[in-house]
Amino acid sequence: MSAFTVSDGRKRLAAHLADDPDLTEILTRYDRWAPDLWDGLAAVYDASEVLPQVVDVLASVHQDRSPALRQRDRERVLRPDWFQSADSVGYVAYTDLFAGDLQGIRSHIDYLSDLGITYLHLMPLLTPRPGENDGGYAVMDYRSVRPDLGTMSDLSQLAADLHAAGISLTLDLVLNHVAREHAWAVKAKGGDAHYRDYFYIYPDRTVPDALEKNLPEVFPAFAPGNFTWDDEVQGWVWTTFNEWQWDLNWSNPDVLVEFADIIGFLANRGADCIRLDAIAFTWKRPGTNCQNQPEVHALTQALRAAAHIMAPALVFKAEAIVGPQDVVAYLGQGEHAGKVSDLAYHNSLMVQIWSSLAARDGRLLATALSRFRPIPVTSAWATYLRCHDDIGWAINDSDATAVGWDGFGHRSFLADFYAGEFEGSFARGMHFQSNPETGDRRTSGSAASLAGVESALVAGSAATLQTALDRLTCAYAMVFGFGGLPLLYMGDELGLLNDHSYEDDPAKADDNRWLHRPAMDWTRARHDSGVAERVFASIRRLITARKTLPALHASVATEAFVTDDPAVLVFRRQHPAGTLVEVYNLSESTRVIWPGSVAPLDPGPLVEHISGRTIDLSRPVKVPAYAAWWLTAPE
Ligand code: GLC
Secondary structure, three states: OOOOOHHHHHHHHHHHOOOOOOHHHHHHHHHHHHHHHHHHHHOOOOHHHHHHHHHHHHHHHHHOOOHHHHHHHHHHHHOOOOOOOOOOOEEEEOHHHHHOOHHHHHOOHHHHHHHOOOEEEEOOOEEEOOOOOHHHOOEEEEEEEOHHHOOHHHHHHHHHHHHHOOOEEEEEEEOOEEEOOOHHHHHHHOOOHHHHOOEOEEOOOHHHHHHHOOOOOOOOOOOOOOEEEEOOOOEEEEOOOOOOEEEEOOOOHHHHHHHHHHHHHHHHOOOOEEEEEOHHHOOOOOOOOOOOOHHHHHHHHHHHHHHHHHOOOOEEEEOOOOOHHHHHHHHOOHHHOOOOOOEEEOHHHHHHHHHHHHHOOOHHHHHHHHOOOOOOOOOEEEEEOOOOOOEOOOOOHHHHHHOOOOHHHHHHHHHHHHOOOOOOOOOOOEEEEEEOOOOEEEEEOOHHHHHOHHHHHHHOOHHHHHHHHHHHHHHHHHHHHOOOEEEEEOOHHHOOOOOHHHHHOOOOOOOHHHHHOOOOOHHHHHHOOOHHHHHHHHHHHHHHHHHOOHHHOOOOOOEEEEOOOOOEEEEEEEEOOEEEEEEEEOOOOOEEEOHHHHOOOOOOEEEEOOOOOEEEOOOOEEEOOOOEEEEEOOO
16 A cells, blocks of 8 residues: 555545535645654654555544634634734733633623733643643643533633633643643553553563653652652653653654544634644654754644644644753744744743843843844744742853853852842742752742842832832833833732742642742732822833834844843844834932934934833933833934
């Protein structure tokens, strides 16, 4: 029998869907994306063996897709840049901490709309293992909702309501591992060879010991090592994260077919974006650190092409918290350009914003960002100041050297500074996963506590509090003004502080990332006349201004540089829709900016879009502490 080809796949799809009213449409999409699917599969597997199975998934997912979602597909094919536009603003929330359950979220859609949100990432909500579950990232069942949050039908209803309000829904997809209670792992433990091959299991320490030589530890403090002995499988299981998170064997094509089906399932419940959790770890290559391997991108290309055929309304967001030299590949470089994830977290920008505020100096930020390779014009960075994870001080040694700093020294400074241990520090965070072997220390803490709001409230000084609030707004202005999809982390719009209540919960006490996962404070959100109201007003002002500036569309890059004064940072966006020049004072003292700094804008009166004022840059101008200005030429 001759090998199965792309055109055999088309015939198979047409046969499955012979009676489907949208047959022509899906075949047109197949013609468009099947070559990408094939190339992705062929880079890793025997594509002629895997393609027929993927085609079966495409057909069944399409059959299960509702008329409303099929219409959404048509709209998104006509507006593929929906997540890139200046109008797009994201919000990230835990369902329970934000609103109790999925029904509760439905009753808070007006809050999100009022804030200008167009994209909602609900943190892991699929059924996790009982007990400790890494904030839901140890999934036991990808096809059911965590029971206390609701049901799959609640999720579909919520998605429909969000869509009606102009809000897209993002769900997590944990690709690298499943909970050891997941049905696949249970079958492997029961001796089923088919499922045993879904995991990496070794009879003794020979291979694990060899692999460990090159593997870093993600959670050295509470989950040292990368392998865990399991009595039931009688073997060492690869467990990069916690010992109850079993890494999947993506070299087995059955794993890919399972995930193609899960992606289709979630898309059909109304997901618009899938967050590819810990994607950097999915391909293992002995002798390497087993992150960022080229096969990861081939597999993503195959999955995305499949998604575009069965549910083109869906986009992918890569969660690859890796160095600047590796992260760009997740948006597509070389043969994968424009064919992998549509969005990727800009971890470096986040780290550099915090670094620049601690140092009162934008040179390292400007140097690091200027070294980024360009991303496809169809993709976008997801920009953020805080998320549910710790901050790893990913400062590149060569970037630090370029500005005359020592990389290790600066990383240590940042860890101390944001833990509040550096003399004079405004921050109140905590160390996360201190690793005595490497000297690496990461940081937990809420945006407001890290930006100085907590220490200012303790000090009781109105002036210090104002400075801290301005610092927080300045940081968020960089996030909203960078171009790309800005993500507001739940509670940051109210300046919520660190929450120590996790220390009393045995399932959370070991993991101080819960410090910055406070529950939403609805009393303060609606009635507070202090910090919450002031932060909320500032954030809303940024969002409103952002939406009026087409130059923030993600399709062009931001240039970053400092003026003669390293504390005055400039972002410049030269977009066909107009040029936007942004000025940030990274310090608590007044600085001066000279007319030439805002080139190519002509010196003279400029419109500042956050405040609505005119700023005359025909002569040197004072820039107040932590000012953030978004400037364009007058109309
Ligand atoms: C991602 C999540 C993090 C989790 C890890 C393992 O990095 O953001 O919270 O611990 O993946 O799933």
